[in-house]
Amino acid sequence: MSRVAVTEEYGESSPAQEGPVVLSGVRKRFGAVAGVVVLALTASGCGGLGSDLGGEGEKIAIGIKFDQPGLGQRTADGYTGFDVDVATYVAKKLGYSADDIVWTEAPSAQRENLIKSGDVKFxxxxxxxxxxxxxxxxxxxPYFLTHQDLLVRGDEVSITKVEDLNSRKLCSVTGSTSAQNVKEKLAPKAGLQQLGGYSECLKGLEEKKVDALTTDAAILAGYASQQQHWGKFKLVGLSLSDENYGIGLKKGDTELKGKINKALGEMVADGTWRKLVRKHFSLSSYQSEPPPAIPS
Incomplete structure (x- = not known):
């Protein structure tokens, strides 16, 4: 499992060593006893990182995307994006410093499994x-509202509405609600391809292997606004659904849910939410919705 410990309060991070590597020096120092410790840690997996809450110096595992510019992206310098910053803010309110966070990749199809297994706290x-x-x-x-849209090549003129996808090749990501929304309700004759990540769909779109990529407008805007993609792609400008982003956590954990909702409410009230929206979306034409009402 890939892990990265955050080193700045809002977003930038640097790679952290895996547990067995960190323990190698301890093994040499303490011999057989350390070997038992290593075996115990290995047997427990990553779940322990997801189960800690509130103690100083403890670690917390948080699931984010690794390949979504503007939202959750791994770069040469670490991790950055709106979701990364939201997670960092919430973790701080829960009692964790930035150095206590251990990032875990959370592909769309694996998010529920990561939560239920305890590999991540949220x-x-x-x-x-x-x-x-x-x-x-x-x-x-929810902490963010966006809408499903389509991304097409910059010179595409024949796709202006969702029905135009019938008999065309559409790409989305395995586990995404967007693909099924189009296939089942909006353009049933579209040729749907579901791949492991949006970056793969984007490559297919650039190489003309697919005609459109569908997911949330915020995600599409992040890709379209990357410098290497300027002019290559454009959003069609549709609102095919309302997508309310929430923070997923283990079912029945009402205490943690209440604490996170309180943190999100404070993030909106103190102006941090708007600051982060400007930071991550101001370079694209995407216009975000106002912050949604946070349950108390």
Whole structure:
């Protein structure tokens, strides 16, 4: 499991060594006793990092996306994005310093499993709240509202509405609600391809292997606004659904849910929410919605 410990309060981070590597020096110093410790830690997996809450110096594992510019992206310098900063803010309110955070990759199809297994304490990864997911996990928030849209090549003129996708090739990510929304309700004759990540879909779009990429407008705007992609892609400008991003956590953990909702409310009230929106979306044409009402 990839892990990165945050080194700045809002977003930048640097790679952290895996547990067994950190313990190698201890093994040499304490011999057989340390070997038992290493075996115990290995047997416990990553769940221990997800189970800590509130103690000074303890670690907390948080699930984010690794490949979504503007929201959750791994770079040469660490991690950055709106979701990364929201997660860092919430963790601080829960009693964790930035150095206590251990980032875990949370692909769309693995988010529920990561939460239920205890590998992460919570997930902040463009995680839309819906009835299907609420059967498996709980959500704090929502903390962000966006809408499903389409991304096409910059010279595309024949796709202006969702029905134009019929008999065209559409790409989205495995586990995403966006693909099923189009296939089942909006353009049933679209040729749907579901890949492991949005970066793969973007490559297919650039190479003309697919005609459009669908997901939330905020995610699409992040890709379109990258310097290497300027002019190559454009958003069609549709609002095919309302996507309320929430923070996913273990079902029944009402105490943690209440604490996270309180932190999100403070983030909006103290102006941090708007500051982060400007920081991560001001370079694109994307216009975000006002902050949604946070449950008390």
């Amino acid at each position: 997930v902040v990864a463009t995680y839309s709240i819906n009835e299907k997911r609420l059967k498996e996990v709980d959500f704090a928030g």
